[in-house]
Amino acid sequence: MKCSLPHMGNYYLAFKSFFKTVEIDYSPAPPITKRTIELGAKYSPEFVCLPFKINLGNLIEALEEGVDLLFQSGSRGACRYGSYLDLQKRILEDIGFKDFRMIRLFDTTDIGESWSQLKSLNPKISFFELLKALRLTFAKINTIDKAEDLIRHTKPYVSKSSEVESLHQNFLQDIDRTDNFRELKRKTEKFKRSLKEARNLNIQPLKIGIVGELYVVMEPNSNLNLERQLGDMGVEVFRPLTLSHMLKDFLFLGLPRRYYLRLARPYLKFDGCAHSNISVAEAMLFAKHKLDGVIHIKPHACMPEVTAMSALCNVSKDYNIPVLFLSFDEHTSSVGLKTRLEAFVELLKRKKKCT
Amino acid sequence: MYLGIDVGSVSTKFALIDENKRLIFSLYIRTEGNPIQAMKRGLKMIREESSFPIRMKGVGTTGSARYLAGLLVEADIIKNEIISHAIGTLNFIPEVKTIIDIGGQDSKLIIIRDGIPIDFSMNTICAAGTGSFLDHQAQRLGVSIEEFGDYALRAKTKVNIAGRCTVFSESDMIHKQQLGFSKEDIIRGLCEAIVRNYLANLGKGKEILSPVVFQGGVASNRGVVEALERQLRTEVIVPEYHKVMGAIGVAILAMETTHKEKEFNFSVIDVDFRTRGFECDGCPNQCEVIEVLREDLVISRSGDRCRRWEVGSLEKTSAFVEIERG
Numbered sequence: 001m002k003c004s005l006p007h008m009g010n011y012y013l014a015f016k017s018f019f020k021t022v023e024i025d026y027s028p029a030p031p032i033t034k035r036t037i038e039l040g041a042k043y044s045p046e047f048v049c050l051p052f053k054i055n056l057g058n059l060i061e062a063l064e065e066g067v068d069l070l071f072q073s074g075s076r077g078a079c080r081y082g083s084y085l086d087l088q089k090r091i092l093e094d095i096g097f098k099d100f101r102m103i104r105l106f107d108t109t110d111i112g113e114s115w116s117q118l119k120s121l122n123p124k125i126s127f128f129e130l131l132k133a134l135r136l137t138f139a140k141i142n143t144i145d146k147a148e149d150l151i152r153h154t155k156p157y158v159s160k161s162s163e164v165e166s167l168h169q170n171f172l173q174d175i176d177r178t179d180n181f182r183e184l185k186r187k188t189e190k191f192k193r194s195l196k197e198a199r200n201l202n203i204q205p206l207k208i209g210i211v212g213e214l215y216v217v218m219e220p221n222s223n224l225n226l227e228r229q230l231g232d233m234g235v236e237v238f239r240p241l242t243l244s245h246m247l248k249d250f251l252f253l254g255l256p257r258r259y260y261l262r263l264a265r266p267y268l269k270f271d272g273c274a275h276s277n278i279s280v281a282e283a284m285l286f287a288k289h290k291l292d293g294v295i296h297i298k299p300h301a302c303m304p305e306v307t308a309m310s311a312l313c314n315v316s317k318d319y320n321i322p323v324l325f326l327s328f329d330e331h332t333s334s335v336g337l338k339t340r341l342e343a344f345v346e347l348l349k350r351k352k353k354c355t
Numbered sequence: 356m357y358l359g360i361d362v363g364s365v366s367t368k369f370a371l372i373d374e375n376k377r378l379i380f381s382l383y384i385r386t387e388g389n390p391i392q393a394m395k396r397g398l399k400m401i402r403e404e405s406s407f408p409i410r411m412k413g414v415g416t417t418g419s420a421r422y423l424a425g426l427l428v429e430a431d432i433i434k435n436e437i438i439s440h441a442i443g444t445l446n447f448i449p450e451v452k453t454i455i456d457i458g459g460q461d462s463k464l465i466i467i468r469d470g471i472p473i474d475f476s477m478n479t480i481c482a483a484g485t486g487s488f489l490d491h492q493a494q495r496l497g498v499s500i501e502e503f504g505d506y507a508l509r510a511k512t513k514v515n516i517a518g519r520c521t522v523f524s525e526s527d528m529i530h531k532q533q534l535g536f537s538k539e540d541i542i543r544g545l546c547e548a549i550v551r552n553y554l555a556n557l558g559k560g561k562e563i564l565s566p567v568v569f570q571g572g573v574a575s576n577r578g579v580v581e582a583l584e585r586q587l588r589t590e591v592i593v594p595e596y597h598k599v600m601g602a603i604g605v606a607i608l609a610m611e612t613t614h615k616e617k618e619f620n621f622s623v624i625d626v627d628f629r630t631r632g633f634e635c636d637g638c639p640n641q642c643e644v645i646e647v648l649r650e651d652l653v654i655s656r657s658g659d660r661c662r663r664w665e666v667g668s669l670e671k672t673s674a675f676v677e678i679e680r681g
Contacts, residue, residue, distance in 0.1 A: 314560075343438060346435065
């Protein structure tokens with residue numbers, strides 16, 4: 001039995017070591033390409049969101065590679081994402097794939113169920129081994145996020161951003177090769193140092209924060225490489241939303257989330273589900289930390305983020321911070337995106353010069 | 356003298372300004388789906404029609420084909436259309452607070468406070484409420500686009516037409532037409548619908564304060580201007596050079612950046628520029644790469660996500676040689 005799961009950013013590296021430690025055969029889904037998105041869109045309902053389409057494309061391509069056990073993430077109840085697993089399973093069966101199983105990965109509402117399913121896949125596994133695997137996975141997720149954060153805060157300070165990118169690629173390979181905590185730490189330190197050396201701190205770049213729906217924020221293939229484009233324009237990007245951030249929220253029993261909900265209360269009285277309130281709260285924090293602008297991104301027709309948008313308009317007015325709204329689906333043109341980003345960056349530059 | 360060129364989807368605009376930011380000459384022609392030809396045609400007309408010797412100090416390009424145009428004339432500055440429009444309008448009406456621009460394929464809303472553009476929005480997915488749609492409907496009703504606005508002014512009754520989507524809008528129009536409403540009333544309903552759609556889409560969450568300036572090709576349409584005034588409940592200013600405002604703006608930007616005097620080379624009119632597209636087969640992404648060639652020399656490539664085809668650094672790679680052979 002060989003398993004796979006949809007992509008999100010570079011996190012497949014962490015899942016790889018998880019499945020390796022619990023001794024389940026895993027092969028990452030083929031990387032997201034135009035074909036993936038086209039396949040996903042072809043078999044998806046018309047008005048479903050982009051994450052659904054890309055996930056479905058990933059699952060189809062994984063099945064084509066001979067995988068017969070699919071994991072799909074998503075706890076129930078956040079938004080319609082919670083029902084994706086069941087719908088995608090039916091769609092895959094309708095397409096004609098047979099003899100595959102689909103399991104909810106890491107069901108936060110029912111941890112006992114997740115454990116017994118894991119046990120059925122590998123009866124030899126002990127609880128201690130699972131903890132060990134989880135610890136390594138979390139460490140890797142953390143490292144991946146830290147590296148990306150470093151890249152975001154290094155790029156505008158160097159003359160050649162392509163060099164930073166190749167350093168990042170090398171570091172990702174290092175992460176993939178290491179299964180040892182000490183080694184991982186050493187490599188991270190080395191990576192950090194090499195990036196710090198390259199920086200020229202005399203540059204004062206524009207600072208833009210990104211908020212929005214988690215998948216579109218975290219998967220560069222779904223947002224037409226928004227962060228890279230901004231980095232190339234010499235913008236320092238702030239993006240607090242990462243997988244490690246979400247895991248911490250889970251480990252601390254949802255306390256960070258409650259903090260955000262309270263912060264956003266002047267604009268959103270109720271929980272708009274998923275990340276809507278967090279988007280609003282983060283935008284407020286960006287404004288308080290004197291960032292120059294905020295970009296809000298969401299998949300087209302994402303209900304929770306549509307709720308956040310109207311609140312963000314008010315945040316923008318009250319805190320005098322410009323917000324650019326971008327909506328993505330599989331047809332989004334990169335030319336149109338570039339025009340908007342250029343205009344937004346130019347606008348912020350002019351605004352900064354005048355104050 | 357400084358030249359600004361605005362190459363849009365439907366029309367190509369040229370503006371010549373002097374040191375004092377005064378407009379000396381302007382030109383508005385149709386792009387007809389071929390930006391390179393349109394630019395050459397326009398430049399030729401400028402050369403022939405201008406009775407004075409042209410000493411150009413700087414050239415700027417804007418509009419959706421700004422990069423292509425910039426390559427062609429070796430522009431000193433290439434700027435997006437939002438900033439260009441804002442700069443152009445601020446030059447004529449410094450106290451402006453809101454700029455409404457409805458062009459051929461897109462529409463923009465620019466918010467200006469204290470002479471600085473602070474916010475903007477652009478229409479996203481839908482083409483309803485742009486010039487192309489009006490053009491299409493004018494043709495269908497057998498009215499020339501120049502008279503379209505005057506028809507609306509002659510309307511006697513108010514006809515409600517769905518403006519959310521061009522498809523709904525068109526079927527609604529046909530329906531009303533078959534019921535027996537006059538052309539004038541339907542055209543007025545259409546103008547109202549376009550403004551409603553514009554304000555709902557772009558004006559969402561934005562504070563539209565007067566003075567409001569309306570520009571772009573659709574601003575020539577008096578029916579739409581009146582509908583805007585009715586729905587905003589404020590006076591709407593249509594500047595004299597509203598069609599070429601983007602070109603004026605980028606000419607001013609070129610003036611702000613360049614100071615060297617050079618003879619503008621009108622010879623680009625005779626240079627052979629071509630574009631060539633191919634699908635990269637390096638990975639399943641199959642990016643559609645577009646090349647710009649000047650007399651068989653590739654001067655630019657774009658469209659690739661992985662930057663494999665960037666001009667200069669990659670001419671040597673074996674993949675490139677293979678494609679050249681094939």
